[in-house]
Amino acid sequence: MRTVVITGAGSGIGRAIAVRQGAAGDRVVVLERDLAAGEETVAAVRAAEGVADAMQCDVGDADSVAAAFARLERVDALVNNAGIAHVGNVEKTSPEDFDRLFRVNVRGVYHCLHAAIPRMRFQGGGVVLNMASIAAKLGIRDRFAYSMTKGAVLSMTLSVARDYVAENIRCNCICPARVHTPFVDGYIAKNYPEAERRQVFETLSAYQPIGRMGRPEEIAALAHFLLSEEAAFITGVSYDIDGGVTQLR
Template identity: 60%
Template structure:
């Protein structure tokens, strides 16, 4: 089950964290994986791990906020069976301390970047008779989180775009879903804690872990497993859905 043999999969932001985990599991399940990543060194680390396990992977250095770069990459790749819109950046701040520059930066990567990849992928999927899209949303698409104004805006847009694309391309055999993780233990989390709470890293990690009712953060591999299911043929009857993977955060955090 959940084999991706013969599928060509594009994973944006596949150089680290959730994107890397998705690229690894897709390759393990037989996909030809194309990692689209701004940070070349990180992308090559992902490639090394995939190739060491016998998988097939290609690296494309790209800024997803630049439509010209995205179109060039998709032209080089050709057809695409699976698109995972994972690339994104974060921002901490409420409305008043989110500057126009902050908002624009988040929008350019998280919203416009996803749009650029969606537009490039959908036309190719239509031509080949179908495809599967998975967007990385967030629990902030569903509930209010303190000091995440710009980030919440961007992930709310991801959720809405998922529904719109799913509806518009039903007759083209294109499925589009999203997943909404809570806190996931990635290098970004470690870096955020080290920068903002020097000397209190262990204490803050424990505190952030316990904000999930289940008592810990998710592992990137757990999100990747859900992504694998939703992009596999076993999920052929699922479209226009968002799947929280949140340790109970949305429903049980009371």
């Protein structure tokens, strides 16, 4: 049984990936700052007849990550999913905003790679899947800091793939467009009056040429493939899963 470590799997895309991998027979380890949310994901994996555990971990803290990985017997696959968002151009991005996103979205990925890659090398190989975004490739309005972090994730993906290709370690990333997660609902509820929320949701959905947002389960399906032996010939690739945004807008 493989051990698949998934960061930020307390909700949304991370939870969907955890459930999919658990149902496929992997042992899932959820690393989540909010342990209660992580335990909810564990319950969902177990409901799908999978095996899962949760550990409290702040990916932005090197010591927290090192302590979590020290408790693991194996690391066969790592999914760097944990991330936070920010809306604003460079003028509306404070130094504190910038540092907060860098800490989680960039340093968090680095910390987990730094902990997992030596384990994979010792074991004879492994798989890394990073969660980037179409924001790493396109100019998206008011996503200055977020785009910066996802561009870094894409670059780290390519570097790890190149550096460890001869050691049986594959590394790819997924670049979604907007996905309907609890974050989207929370953002709309926080920033718009109730009378406007339906229209805002429809506008956000229409940004994708296909006419809707993605579903977490659709991202999980692609992740499942890239983590599997069916994708054994794929490394150093970024996969757009965006409802046509990258090519059709």
